[in-house]
Amino acid sequence: MATFKHISSKNADYGAAEQYLTFEHDEFTMKPTLDENGRLVPREDYRLATLNCGDEDFAVACMRSNLRYGKNQKREDVKSHHYIISFDPRDGTDNGLTVDKAQSLGEEFCKEHFPGHQAIVCTHPDGHNHSGNIHVHIVINSLRIEAVPLLPYMDRPADTKCGMKHRCTDAAMEYFKSEVMEMCHRENLYQIDLLHGSKNRVTEREYWAQKKGQLALDKANAPMIADGITPRQTKFETDKAKLRQTIRNTLDRASTFDEFSALLLQSGISVKESRGRLSYLTPDRTKPITARKLGDDFDRTAVLALLEQNAHRAAEQTTPIPEYPGSMTGHLQREKSAKIAPKQDGLQRMVDRETKRAEGKGVGYDRWASLHNLKQMAATHNFLMENGLLDLDKLDAAVESSRKALSEARESLRGIEQTIADKKNLRKVVSDYRRTRPTIEEHKKLKGKKTETYYRANEADFIIYEATLRQLKVLAPGKKLPAISKLNTEIEALISEKNAAYNTYRTAKAEHEQLATAKRNTEQILHGTPSRQKKHEQER
Template structure:
């Protein structure tokens, strides 16, 4: 069975994140008011009915944001340069047409904003209904509510926001984008690019696809490449200075043939390199390795817990908790591209086997390291006490000498016995060889520990996700379970 039946196949909820700075020729107040007024436009928000706010009044948000900015400066004494100063941040969150009502969209936007800001920054959510797709404009202040800090954007913030929005949407039974990086530049696509058949691809997108297809056929030279373009319906326009432009039917303006227009790898030099065989044909870039998902927890058997005397309050909490854990499991499966139950089961079994294998290797290395360290300690102790034993032997095992050096002689006997046990008849290696072996084992242990922790984490995530999915489709233990209370 596939998981696609549980969530919509079409890509929907998308996010866009940006920071607003002061525009040239405007004051701070003018720049901020202009941006917030766009979001609050009554023609887009059903007369202002689709606006919700936190720790501010959306009607006076621009003045409140500016006041917070002044209080921040007074409290901290810090002030940024005018051109670098961030007035506020905006999140745009779009939804699939027909999947959500404006009121529900506003609630989802409010929850997303609250979890993104952690309740430390004032914000308001304006839901727009003037287009086919309902979308939220979320504005939050750059200054915290206690005026002690300013929000600092961080590397990967757009991706973190998208994951948070996906999680909230899954918890509200809304579909999400399953693969945010599709085209060859590896950039996140905006809402329009995700509409698929409902939206015609842009001229640049179509040109890139046509160029990729032609290059896979390995044209003999540049004229053959241009001839193939024209055969594909592309008009090749020769401009001044030998500059070429491409234009497809239905588009008003041509696109110049250069990498800054069509993207890296699609300019004349890059195409010529592929034709000459000095560069490979471009392949689809699906992005970098997936980030580690958040930790999953098993869903709760509500019926069993209620039988133990839990109250109605616990039941309500458990239902919400289970919904969130199932959303986390589904997001985990989407990020790992697992859409088939058998594939999930196989990957889970493989992860368990890998974790057990690495655990065994790590134990073996640790035992060998312990053995080597113990042998080195015994050798050192033997070398330190051997002169004492030689003196005892030279004194013909004198009782007086024994009484004077009893502790050293005991250490000698213990060291010798330890060496005999550890060597088990083998030849004693030199100390330099033992040190080298210990260094190698230490490095091996370090590498195995990192691999083991990663494998253990993946195993736990997969086992938990599979357990939650098993519970959902009543397959746990290979028998039909009682349906969970909804």
């Protein structure tokens, strides 16, 4: 199956990318392989082409363009983007894929989706693990040297202008993956669904950690195997792999989210929900691992769905027969089911199939879009019925009301955040003032040459003290300096208030997004897309 990967680079040496593509590199250290004379070893087989570089070398052309537009001059700037299309190893034998054909497909893909960028396209006949998968590297300068038309994945006017930089957004990656799938479908190559993630998401770093760990383990086990001793461990597992296994084992035993959290805590793992996403913190880490980095099986929707299944299975086995309708037992059972039921993720926007077909989407995408739209039409109708919004005027009023509520919640949250920032700034100024004040008082007691010597030795404190005086005149004019403990208490109270305000904001945002989506879907059901609706009104 073809896969698609993206890597951004801040390396200002554009020649390093070409060197990696044309010379052998160690698969673990990524350092170039040298022969017995200390010279680089060229790769045995590859295809290489440059685009929009004129007669110049890729690295020289990129650096000349950067200087011309004054871009990519800072250390933190993303200098280049590296995209990799890896084809299924079976495509060579089953579907006639060759290195030359893959190179042609890569050049075509680059010209279509990265116009106006200087690029280098290189195809290798094999991967790191010698699996025989032909793969294409596309490296582009992040700077655009020509104005281009607005492409489907672009969402800002600057994305088309000359002298601006390429942005690899989530929407862009979704679009590129769909185009890779369409390309494989067109060329009769093997392909999987790249748009719906994977149950176990293994990053590039984890992949190499597993490879290096397995190599080290095999090396450590070799003496024992030679002596006829069976090693205790023969397969290396990364920390993320162990975490996935622990979570799966816990999910098999839990039926509610609270029980799931408690069981994980017994294993030393804490689970936290923030903004509708789950993250897991292990004892040996200070930063939690998000569910997105583990895989789709570990996100909030999948976890709650599995917990609901476990709860229903347990309820079917242990549900008592009520003595009479509306019994307390039945009430408690319904309440329990309501608590464990996962929250709905809300409506999704319908797809404009005509526009997508005009963009060149294939039959497979159109078939998916048709099924998706049917599901969303039913979900939209149910949502409007449940909320009494079948009347379009009521729906418009509800959308406007939710927009105002969202704006008020946002402004309230920003106000609290600004107050917290002001309090923290005041706390720092007061702390600096009280820390440097003894130095100033000591200086006033000195006389003669000792005064100047003392000043030079503590000049930094004098500068900080004078700066704090100027700031205090603005932050606390004519007031008694507050105690640090009092400021800490006020900041803690404001943080609690901010958390409550954020929950209000998140609820208002979710409600507004759901209503706005319902309105867009309703307009598309009745009159087509909003843009076509306006066109029809103008024609009448």
